[in-house]
Amino acid sequence: MAKKFILSVCGTGGVTSSVITQKVNALAAEHGIDVDITNANAFAMQSKLDARKYDLIITSTRLKSPDENIPMINCMAYLTGVGEEAVSQKVLEVLQKD
Numbered sequence: 001m002a003k004k005f006i007l008s009v010c011g012t013g014g015v016t017s018s019v020i021t022q023k024v025n026a027l028a029a030e031h032g033i034d035v036d037i038t039n040a041n042a043f044a045m046q047s048k049l050d051a052r053k054y055d056l057i058i059t060s061t062r063l064k065s066p067d068e069n070i071p072m073i074n075c076m077a078y079l080t081g082v083g084e085e086a087v088s089q090k091v092l093e094v095l096q097k098d
Helices: 015-031 042-051 083-093
Strands: 002-008 036-041 055-057 072-074
Touching: 002 042, 015 036, 015 042, 015 055, 015 083, 036 055, 055 083, 072 083
Parallel strands: 002 036, 002 055, 055 072
Antiparallel strands: none
């Protein structure tokens, strides 16, 4: 399976995107999926998308996807612990697609 490129976006590009990045890295490793995750704040999201093709956008805030061809998953559950399993399942579904 090819490496999957993920953009992790939060309001400031700091702590919350780092937390969800760690969770998704661990999830991917557990399932043998090679990922490359880039953190960004909401204001830098479009420039990151212009610079590289991403397979998935994960967020810790409510955002509208700027590209309908890239799945976007709100991963706030990784911060609250509520609904974490359901979010992990959604992330895996995207990452396991060829």
